Amino acid sequence: MKTLAERKKEIEFLMGYAVPEAQAEAAAALLEKYGADVIGLNLLHSFYLRLPEGSEDSVSTVRLVARRQGVFLLLVLTGNALQYLYLVNREGAHILGTPAEGLVEREFLDFFGFADSAAVAALTGKPERLQEYEPYSADSDLCPSCHADEGEYHTLGCPVEICPWCNGQLTYCNCRFIKLGTDSMEREAQVDRLLELLEEAGRIVFRKKDSPAYPGTDD
Numbered sequence: 024m025k026t027l028a029e030r031k032k033e034i035e036f037l038m039g040y041a042v043p044e045a046q047a048e049a050a051a052a053l054l055e056k057y058g059a060d061v062i063g064l065n066l067l068h069s070f071y072l073r074l075p076e077g078s079e080d081s082v083s084t085v086r087l088v089a090r091r092q093g094v095f096l097l098l099v100l101t102g103n104a105l106q107y108l109y110l111v112n113r114e115g116a117h118i119l120g121t122p123a124e125g126l127v128e129r130e131f132l133d134f135f136g137f138a139d140s141a142a143v144a145a146l147t148g149k150p151e152r153l154q155e156y157e158p159y160s161a162d163s164d165l166c167p168s169c170h171a172d173e174g175e176y177h178t179l180g181c182p183v184e185i186c187p188w189c190n191g192q193l194t195y196c197n198c199r200f201i202k203l204g205t206d207s208m209e210r211e212a213q214v215d216r217l218l219e220l221l222e223e224a225g226r227i228v229f230r231k232k233d234s235p236a237y238p239g240t241d242d
């Protein structure tokens with residue numbers, strides 16, 4: 024995984040081709056705001072790597088629509104006055120489309136606890152009422168690495184998650200290999216099986232008090 028500083032440099036490079044002159048200052052300020060935040064950087068990287076309309080534009084504001092277990096549903100407002108919905112976690116960002124196209128997949132609606140896509144549209148229809156997405160800060164109650172909230176599961180692969188078998192760091196101990204009877208984890212089926220085993224063993228949720236004092240994302 025790239026460090027946050029490397030990711031930020033990549034975004035700066037992409038922005039050189041993507042941002043209209045008149046929007047450059049505001050776009051650069053937003054990059055500074057999210058410059059040490061993995062969620063914000065993943066979002067900006069995705070936007071500038073594949074401009075939604077394929078023509079020059081910039082991210083002017085990011086608003087939080089919903090958040091659960093380190094997965095963020097974010098509304099992007101652009102310098103050209105367009106809007107897009109993104110799903111973002113510490114692994115990356117995925118564009119869902121315009122707010123009108125909305126969040127339609129049942130799996131995602133259920134995950135965030137929305138009754139239907141109209142419930143999402145009611146929120147995105149009044150963006151000024153949504154809070155601005157704030158970057159992670161040390162006094163936040165979220166997991167410093169995957170941004171799960173107190174009592175929520177980490178994003179699988181988060182280095183802060185504690186192993187229920189040995190109480191070590193789940194991404195560093197060998198328990199997952201022992202439990203799966205393998206010496207490498209390459210297939211998706213193995214990840215699914217690991218998740219089942221973790222849940223049987225009693226997967227350990229994020230607790231602020233267990234949180235290490237380091238950002239944990241520069242691995």
Ligand SMILES: [Zn+2]
Nearest residue numbers: 166169177181
């Ligand atoms: Zn975490």
Ligand SMILES: [Zn+2]
Nearest residue numbers: 186189196198
């Ligand atoms: Zn372990």
